[in-house]
Amino acid sequence: MRIDVLTLFPEMFESPLSYSILKRAQEQGIVAIAVTNIRDFTTDKYHKVDDKPYGGGPGMVMMPGPLFDCFEHVEKLAPHRGRVILLTPQGQRFNQAKARELAAEERLILIAGRYEGFDERIRIGLNAEQISIGDYVLNGGELAAMVVIDAVVRLLPGALGDEDSAKDDSFSVGANDHSPLLEYPQYTRPEVFRGMKVPDILLSGDHAKIAQWRCEQSLERTRQWRPDLLDAGDLGERR
Numbered sequence: 001m002r003i004d005v006l007t008l009f010p011e012m013f014e015s016p017l018s019y020s021i022l023k024r025a026q027e028q029g030i031v032a033i034a035v036t037n038i039r040d041f042t043t044d045k046y047h048k049v050d051d052k053p054y055g056g057g058p059g060m061v062m063m064p065g066p067l068f069d070c071f072e073h074v075e076k077l078a079p080h081r082g083r084v085i086l087l088t089p090q091g092q093r094f095n096q097a098k099a100r101e102l103a104a105e106e107r108l109i110l111i112a113g114r115y116e117g118f119d120e121r122i123r124i125g126l127n128a129e130q131i132s133i134g135d136y137v138l139n140g141g142e143l144a145a146m147v148v149i150d151a152v153v154r155l156l157p158g159a160l161g162d163e164d165s166a167k168d169d170s171f172s173v174g175a176n177d178h179s180p181l182l183e184y185p186q187y188t189r190p191e192v193f194r195g196m197k198v199p200d201i202l203l204s205g206d207h208a209k210i211a212q213w214r215c216e217q218s219l220e221r222t223r224q225w226r227p228d229l230l231d232a233g234d235l236g237e238r239r
Helices: 020-027 064-075 096-103 120-125 142-153 207-225 232-238
Strands: 002-007 032-037 083-093 107-112 129-132
Touching (some): 002 064, 002 142, 020 142, 032 064, 064 107, 064 120, 083 096, 083 142, 096 142, 129 142
Parallel strands (some): 002 032
């Protein structure tokens, strides 16, 4: 997979992309991630990328010219155009299902906005979809782009080393392939820590019973902490 990021602050990506799973995935050729500075495609001496909104109002809006020029340059760097995504609070809510969907793509082009947002002609002209990582507003789309990259790359074959590592994550498909569930509780050594003991079932060696316990724990946690993930039909079927 290839992921391109268009941003006004490429330096923000240097550290997140240089550690752990994202670093290894790039070194192993599982993913190629390229970050391009939109400001490099301005034509005035001030490198201006924003202007006042037509009709008045607070703040500044990202101009279409520099962003289109940047996009058209980046688009030619690989044979596949891929999915073009604007990171914006107006977008579809990002979740694990969307991460799996994007992980199946050959290429993603992520565009991180700033200021009061994008000139609407950017969305229309690039035929871009919009993604939001939550119902809140950030200073820019860079952190949102990092979240999308992290969630997507860990789903690529070979990125985690163990192919089963992502299967039991929270928000992965739950029992009977119905609703996504929160992950079951995890324990490691020591067996007893400050009076808190590892559940006996996990020490039993009975893998069938352990699997059943984990399923029950996932369902109970989801009911207790995120009941919105379960509809009434699923709850009835699993009791």
